[in-house]
Amino acid sequence: MSQETEPEYSEGDLRNTGMALKHDREWDYELERIVDAVADRNATKVGLQFPEGLKRRGPKVADDLRELLGDEVTIMLSGQPCYGACDLDTYLMKRTDVFVHFGHSPMKNTDKVIYVPLFSNVEVTPIIEESLQTLEPPEEHPEIGLVTTAQHMNRFEEMRAFLEDRGYEVRTRRGDERLTHEGQVLGCNYASADVPAPQVLYVGGGKFHPLGLAMEHPDKHVVIADPVNNVVTVADTEKFMKQRYGAVHRAMDATKWGVIFCTKIGQGRWEKAQEILDGNDDAYLITMDEVTPDRLRNFDMDAFVNTGCPRITTDDGPRFHKPMLTPGEYEIAIGEKPLDSLEFDTFHGTW
Amino acid sequence: MSQETEPEYSEGDLRNTGMALKHDREWDYELERIVDAVADRNATKVGLQFPEGLKRRGPKVADDLRELLGDEVTIMLSGQPCYGACDLDTYLMKRTDVFVHFGHSPMKNTDKVIYVPLFSNVEVTPIIEESLQTLEPPEEHPEIGLVTTAQHMNRFEEMRAFLEDRGYEVRTRRGDERLTHEGQVLGCNYASADVPAPQVLYVGGGKFHPLGLAMEHPDKHVVIADPVNNVVTVADTEKFMKQRYGAVHRAMDATKWGVIFCTKIGQGRWEKAQEILDGNDDAYLITMDEVTPDRLRNFDMDAFVNTGCPRITTDDGPRFHKPMLTPGEYEIAIGEKPLDSLEFDTFHGTW
Numbered sequence: 001m002s003q004e005t006e007p008e009y010s011e012g013d014l015r016n017t018g019m020a021l022k023h024d025r026e027w028d029y030e031l032e033r034i035v036d037a038v039a040d041r042n043a044t045k046v047g048l049q050f051p052e053g054l055k056r057r058g059p060k061v062a063d064d065l066r067e068l069l070g071d072e073v074t075i076m077l078s079g080q081p082c083y084g085a086c087d088l089d090t091y092l093m094k095r096t097d098v099f100v101h102f103g104h105s106p107m108k109n110t111d112k113v114i115y116v117p118l119f120s121n122v123e124v125t126p127i128i129e130e131s132l133q134t135l136e137p138p139e140e141h142p143e144i145g146l147v148t149t150a151q152h153m154n155r156f157e158e159m160r161a162f163l164e165d166r167g168y169e170v171r172t173r174r175g176d177e178r179l180t181h182e183g184q185v186l187g188c189n190y191a192s193a194d195v196p197a198p199q200v201l202y203v204g205g206g207k208f209h210p211l212g213l214a215m216e217h218p219d220k221h222v223v224i225a226d227p228v229n230n231v232v233t234v235a236d237t238e239k240f241m242k243q244r245y246g247a248v249h250r251a252m253d254a255t256k257w258g259v260i261f262c263t264k265i266g267q268g269r270w271e272k273a274q275e276i277l278d279g280n281d282d283a284y285l286i287t288m289d290e291v292t293p294d295r296l297r298n299f300d301m302d303a304f305v306n307t308g309c310p311r312i313t314t315d316d317g318p319r320f321h322k323p324m325l326t327p328g329e330y331e332i333a334i335g336e337k338p339l340d341s342l343e344f345d346t347f348h349g350t351w
Numbered sequence: 352m353s354q355e356t357e358p359e360y361s362e363g364d365l366r367n368t369g370m371a372l373k374h375d376r377e378w379d380y381e382l383e384r385i386v387d388a389v390a391d392r393n394a395t396k397v398g399l400q401f402p403e404g405l406k407r408r409g410p411k412v413a414d415d416l417r418e419l420l421g422d423e424v425t426i427m428l429s430g431q432p433c434y435g436a437c438d439l440d441t442y443l444m445k446r447t448d449v450f451v452h453f454g455h456s457p458m459k460n461t462d463k464v465i466y467v468p469l470f471s472n473v474e475v476t477p478i479i480e481e482s483l484q485t486l487e488p489p490e491e492h493p494e495i496g497l498v499t500t501a502q503h504m505n506r507f508e509e510m511r512a513f514l515e516d517r518g519y520e521v522r523t524r525r526g527d528e529r530l531t532h533e534g535q536v537l538g539c540n541y542a543s544a545d546v547p548a549p550q551v552l553y554v555g556g557g558k559f560h561p562l563g564l565a566m567e568h569p570d571k572h573v574v575i576a577d578p579v580n581n582v583v584t585v586a587d588t589e590k591f592m593k594q595r596y597g598a599v600h601r602a603m604d605a606t607k608w609g610v611i612f613c614t615k616i617g618q619g620r621w622e623k624a625q626e627i628l629d630g631n632d633d634a635y636l637i638t639m640d641e642v643t644p645d646r647l648r649n650f651d652m653d654a655f656v657n658t659g660c661p662r663i664t665t666d667d668g669p670r671f672h673k674p675m676l677t678p679g680e681y682e683i684a685i686g687e688k689p690l691d692s693l694e695f696d697t698f699h700g701t702w
Contacts, residue, residue: 081646285426
């Protein structure tokens with residue numbers, strides 16, 4: 001589902017062409033760090049967790065590790081769905097001596113997990129060069145915010161230097177403790193974009209991150225430079241807002257509310273859930289790890305409030321059989337907050 | 352998917368009519384037992400888990416409990432999928448003072464869980480009367496085995512008395528420790544049908560239980576008396592065998608095998624998984640709780656062996672993108688066992 005207004009496709013725009021630059025990536029799995037950890041801990045069980053898009057690399061990484069570690073070490077691949085650093089397979093983590101989470105940076109300092117971030121090797125400067133035509137020029141607005149996702153974090157200083165060379169004053173910050181790096185954003189946390197600048201450049205792919213960013217910072221001009229699809233767009237929240245207001249309005253007549261508490265280690269907001277329950281006799285607490293349409297279909301509810309991952313609510317929302325709202329949208333639907341208070345659901349702090 | 356050869360529909364057969372006797376059921380949720388446990392343990396958090404078919408009753412049961420317990424006690428509904436006593440929501444169990452599992456009988460003695468079996472109030476003697484026409488008469492074979500599922504267990508003595516009145520010598524046994532009651536069967540355990548009798552009467556619904564029963568006891572005439580759909584059939588394993596051989600043959604050319612270890616408390620067979628891994632360099636261990644087609648699609652495997660619930664393998668098998676075998680079928684596919692050794696995958700013992 002498209003949530004931004006799509007511009008005309010320009011020359012070189014690789015979206016939906018099957019030619020996105022992904023195939024150029026050679027990930028560095030940092031096998032030596034893993035081998036060292038196995039030696040340090042005399043490990044006999046090693047657990048590996050990959051995000052969905054990289055799961056098919058799992059067997060090859062397991063093969064390489066087996067070659068390095070020998071047959072005495074059992075390698076276990078997590079089959080649990082994984083969409084972020086908040087999505088740790090705690091079962092496997094507790095039952096292995098070394099547990100490796102690929103593709104994300106740590107959300108919390110912990111010795112238990114080896115995070116291997118898997119940086120992209122896609123060049124970022126060509127698309128930033130192109131974004132200059134969409135950004136306000138430095139002569140008018142020299143201050144610019146700069147943010148990116150974990151996978152392009154290794155090029156952050158390159159991005160900054162490029163913009164400074166063009167005359168911008170680059171404003172960055174680390175955000176809160178949920179974020180590992182200066183300038184990093186998550187789908188649920190844009191604290192690093194909270195800088196004194198009228199515009200922000202987001203370097204990265206996907207729609208969810210820049211959309212949240214634009215919702216969280218409606219006063220800023222948010223430009224998206226996507227190095228993988230080789231395209232520059234401006235974050236447009238209008239379509240998204242319509243979809244969300246649609247869900248809020250459909251939920252206004254709800255009598256029975258299912259309040260979802262997500263049991264994943266990085267996604268639980270217990271106080272939020274408890275607060276809703278305390279204020280509404282027709283609200284029922286439902287606990288689960290994966291929040292899916294199938295799992296909720298069997299519950300006889302008129303609407304749901306999801307206190308877990310906002311991405312499920314907003315990206316997957318239309319797939320649920322009943323309206324699925326964020327906690328803020330719930331307050332609007334029951335009349336506790338005015339209609340125009342709608343905002344993006346974000347998580348701050350660690351779990 | 353139909354796994355038995357369907358007979359012509361006879362008068363009164365309620366299958367696929369939407370008129371099955373389910374709507375007559377009034378479950379006894381044993382609320383007083385729950386209230387007592389809350390008082391005994393000074394509980395402030397109560398977790399409720401229902402099987403899929405009964406999840407929509409959850410909010411009503413929660414309402415009734417709230418009325419009895421007051422606002423000081425928080426009621427939490429498990430949103431995790433649940434298909435049997437092996438399928439405990441251990442997250443919710445650990446985080447509540449009283450945890451109630453509805454719809455099944457205990458698979459293990461434990462103080463932690465209150466099991467409320469939810470017995471059906473559907474009459475069983477009319478359909479057993481009808482089954483007499485399909486059973487061998489007592490004059491020829493007086494010995495008969497009798498088995499049923501947890502939900503009809505409350506009528507077991509009635510069933511036995513009815514058959515004895517008709518001249519049968521009813522042979523029953525408790526089976527192993529996975530089974531709570533004499534004469535009870537599970538979808539993965541038919542030890543209670545292991546009695547000296549040439550025929551077995553299964554009283555209950557569904558296709559999976561009697562099919563496993565007939566596979567596990569190929570020497571016996573297995574008659575199914577389904578009191579809910581009001582129909583008598585004979586268990587026929589032929590269609591089922593064809594489907595399973597189809598999966599085995601499709602897997603024979605597999606190079607990369609995914610070996611699934613299910614992390615659900617009642618479904619893990621670690622030694623089985625380890626044995627397969629030890630014997631096959633091209634086998635990769637994948638750990639997960641829910642075993643679904645979506646979760647396995649991202650793994651680059653040619654075939655899977657499921658050491659978890661056999662029902663997933665055999666009932667849902669055709670929905671997976673690659674052949675999914677039981678551990679026994681795997682041995683046939685890799686040539687370690689002859690083709691004719693195919694059998695139903697069963698679990699014995701507790702977890």
